[in-house]
Amino acid sequence: MRAPTINWLRLMRYPLFPLALLYWGVIFWRNLFYTIGFFVTHRLPCKVISVGNLSLGGTGKTPAVIYLAELLAAGGRNVAVLSRGYGRTTSGTQLVSDGSILAEDWRTVGDEPLLIARRLPGVPVVVDENRYRGGLYLVEKFKPSVIIMDDAFQHRRLERDLDIVLLNARDKVADHKLFPYGRLREPWFHLRRARIIFWTKTNLATPPILLRARLNRLPVPNFTSTVTVEKQLDGSVADLKIGDLNGKKVLAVSGLGDPAGFEATIAETGARIAGHLRYPDHHDYSTAEFNDIKNEFDKTGAELVLTTEKDMLKLTALADVTALPLASLVIGFHPSTGGEQALLRLINRA
Numbered sequence: 001m002r003a004p005t006i007n008w009l010r011l012m013r014y015p016l017f018p019l020a021l022l023y024w025g026v027i028f029w030r031n032l033f034y035t036i037g038f039f040v041t042h043r044l045p046c047k048v049i050s051v052g053n054l055s056l057g058g059t060g061k062t063p064a065v066i067y068l069a070e071l072l073a074a075g076g077r078n079v080a081v082l083s084r085g086y087g088r089t090t091s092g093t094q095l096v097s098d099g100s101i102l103a104e105d106w107r108t109v110g111d112e113p114l115l116i117a118r119r120l121p122g123v124p125v126v127v128d129e130n131r132y133r134g135g136l137y138l139v140e141k142f143k144p145s146v147i148i149m150d151d152a153f154q155h156r157r158l159e160r161d162l163d164i165v166l167l168n169a170r171d172k173v174a175d176h177k178l179f180p181y182g183r184l185r186e187p188w189f190h191l192r193r194a195r196i197i198f199w200t201k202t203n204l205a206t207p208p209i210l211l212r213a214r215l216n217r218l219p220v221p222n223f224t225s226t227v228t229v230e231k232q233l234d235g236s237v238a239d240l241k242i243g244d245l246n247g248k249k250v251l252a253v254s255g256l257g258d259p260a261g262f263e264a265t266i267a268e269t270g271a272r273i274a275g276h277l278r279y280p281d282h283h284d285y286s287t288a289e290f291n292d293i294k295n296e297f298d299k300t301g302a303e304l305v306l307t308t309e310k311d312m313l314k315l316t317a318l319a320d321v322t323a324l325p326l327a328s329l330v331i332g333f334h335p336s337t338g339g340e341q342a343l344l345r346l347i348n349r350a
Helices: 008-035 061-074 111-119 131-142 188-193 209-216 259-268 287-300 309-318 337-349
Strands: 047-053 079-083 094-097 125-127 146-150 162-168 196-200 222-229 249-255 272-279 304-308 326-329 331-335
Touching: 047 061, 061 079, 061 111, 061 146, 061 162, 061 331, 061 337, 079 111, 079 131, 094 111, 111 125, 111 146, 111 309, 125 131, 131 146, 162 337, 196 337, 222 259, 222 337, 249 259, 249 287, 249 309, 259 272, 259 326, 272 287, 287 309, 304 309, 309 326, 331 337
Parallel strands: 047 146, 047 162, 079 125, 079 146, 162 196, 196 222, 249 272, 249 304, 304 326
Antiparallel strands: 094 125, 222 331
């Protein structure tokens, strides 16, 4: 008789449960003090919209911020983006883009803010761990009518007019337990602070029934959205279009919170994944790792290396990638029709 298989990952959750309780206590009192006004908050002289999540990354915030900025700009609003700049080597207020001139090194501003700036020509982007200070800088220099705060659901020092929260449809029920027991930054019921919620990546997965039922009990409207690859790809292969991937053998390389979601997106293009290399989210590649990618490319017999936009920023800064057929998927966020209409109504009321 075969011995029962031990699920070590599940067993590891139990020693972490006391830490999750401690973390819950810190989060509970912090949010309570903000709610009752014990902690000081600040308001900017313009509208502020936050795009955030409840879990530790992988929900597609960056494409959602880009979508929202384009939506607002198309409606005639003067838009700016404010981010913390996670993973950067600097501190304080840093200008990522004034709308035309971009920061040269992603390390000084963070990978996602620089990606946002590249995708949004004409939109000022600033990073600052003190969001109020960064917001004041944007107001003084660019006079926006609305500031989009990236990854700011947990940042309560700066008041906002609208909180948009994203949930990954690929999440498992076990993921929705408090960190470090699970992947949640805050307890589930804190979603009540949101004004609208979007399930993301619903073209790649269906949200678990238990999580959908739990969400539907909250007094917050929730909608679906998809992530899709835009028609044109970026990289060292000239004029590569999404249709060219059909049937092509590729090596997937990513440093993301949801690498499986990235690989599922690749599969939707019709490409065949010959191998994959997964690195931690916001990973800073080394020359040795770039050589590992080249070796894996040769080993798998792939015809193309496919990576993400923010990983492409780092790889192109690291080495001359023209010797390697490398392309990045340009990902777009697409809410349901009902979700976009509800979002526009909330923005207009804010």
